[in-house]
Amino acid sequence: MNIVLFGPPAAGKGTQAKLLTTERGYIQLSTGDMLRAAKTSGSELGNKVAGIMDRGDLVSDEIVIALIEEQLENNKGAAGFIFDGFPRTVAQAEALDKSLQTRGTSVDCVIRLCVDDKVLLGRIENRFKEEGRKDDNPEAFKIRLGNYNEQTAPLLPFYAAQGKLSEIDGLADIDTVSTSVAKILDMHNTGRSLRTKPFWKRILGLK
Numbered sequence: 001m002n003i004v005l006f007g008p009p010a011a012g013k014g015t016q017a018k019l020l021t022t023e024r025g026y027i028q029l030s031t032g033d034m035l036r037a038a039k040t041s042g043s044e045l046g047n048k049v050a051g052i053m054d055r056g057d058l059v060s061d062e063i064v065i066a067l068i069e070e071q072l073e074n075n076k077g078a079a080g081f082i083f084d085g086f087p088r089t090v091a092q093a094e095a096l097d098k099s100l101q102t103r104g105t106s107v108d109c110v111i112r113l114c115v116d117d118k119v120l121l122g123r124i125e126n127r128f129k130e131e132g133r134k135d136d137n138p139e140a141f142k143i144r145l146g147n148y149n150e151q152t153a154p155l156l157p158f159y160a161a162q163g164k165l166s167e168i169d170g171l172a173d174i175d176t177v178s179t180s181v182a183k184i185l186d187m188h189n190t191g192r193s194l195r196t197k198p199f200w201k202r203i204l205g206l207k
């Protein structure tokens, strides 16, 4: 099962992705976390992206696609992946489709956490105070939100056209959002098992 968690920065994608890893054993692939780890380690990649990230801009498609590619390669037997903060551009989404296709799999569903911009600004003010992430400061956050609206939101019609997009209220409390996510995934799983079961087993009601 490959899931894309979709939504603006601070919509709660990371929180939901972490819950899914513990509940379902899927692997969370957060490009933001990978890039922050590279920054902290002081690696060549980290130094290259530090300024871009602190400003709130997007790093190049080439860099994040390579990070995802590496993780897919390293986790071949995984039960599923949760893409968190990736893809963020149409080019990244196309690269992901291609990469999964070569592995005989695909994006199964895209779950959009819908949140209001004003609420996000409030959330981020708190996170900035608590965690002090440079890119959560009001100026950088405005740039991140702008990038989301200009470069990432165009992915919604891309996935809607593939019939993969589901939307949920991201403003509800964490448990309610998590229940909504679970319902969508369970629907997908049921649909899949019905589709893959041979017709004679379905008719006879066999497992």
Ligand code: AMP
Binding pocket: 009, 010, 031, 032, 033, 035, 052, 053, 054, 056, 057, 058, 059, 060, 061, 064, 084, 085, 086, 087, 088, 092, 135, 144
């Ligand atoms: P996040 O924690 O997902 O909000 O990501 C933090 C920062 O990492 C973003 O503001 C970007 O600078 C960078 N980043 C993370 N994922 C991507 C991506 N898929 N494409 C480009 N830049 C990314």
